[in-house]
Amino acid sequence: MGNLGYGAYPTHPGEVLKDEIEYRGITQRKLAESMGLTYSVVNEILNARRPLTAKTALMFEAALDVPADSLMYLQSKYNMQTARSDKSLSNLLKSIRKIAAAL
Numbered sequence: 001m002g003n004l005g006y007g008a009y010p011t012h013p014g015e016v017l018k019d020e021i022e023y024r025g026i027t028q029r030k031l032a033e034s035m036g037l038t039y040s041v042v043n044e045i046l047n048a049r050r051p052l053t054a055k056t057a058l059m060f061e062a063a064l065d066v067p068a069d070s071l072m073y074l075q076s077k078y079n080m081q082t083a084r085s086d087k088s089l090s091n092l093l094k095s096i097r098k099i100a101a102a103l
Contacts, residue, residue, distance in 0.1 A: 010081035011072040012048035013057070020064055021046075035059045051075060 021031055024086035032042040052075045057068035083089055
């Protein structure tokens with residue numbers, strides 16, 4: 001699990017999990033079944049279309065023995081990098097900083 005979120009682009013934990021199941025030869029359907037989740041939920045996480053929650057991180061940890069805290073760290077870094085690249089949020093933060101500087 002080398003680089004945990006410090007790359008040229010944000011790394012969603014689903015990318016790491018997808019690589020892991022491919023390496024092990026496990027299908028998404030089989031993984032979803034073993035975790036008690038629907039295929040679509042697992043597929044959306046693995047394809048970075050759904051965020052990982054603490055609950056699902058613990059479920060992946062139980063199923064694959066990938067540390068949940070590392071997965072949550074990746075999700076947090078992904079969220080921060082994605083938010084930092086949001087132009088409208090950036091403009092809002094600039095405005096807040098101007099107001100805060102005047103206080």
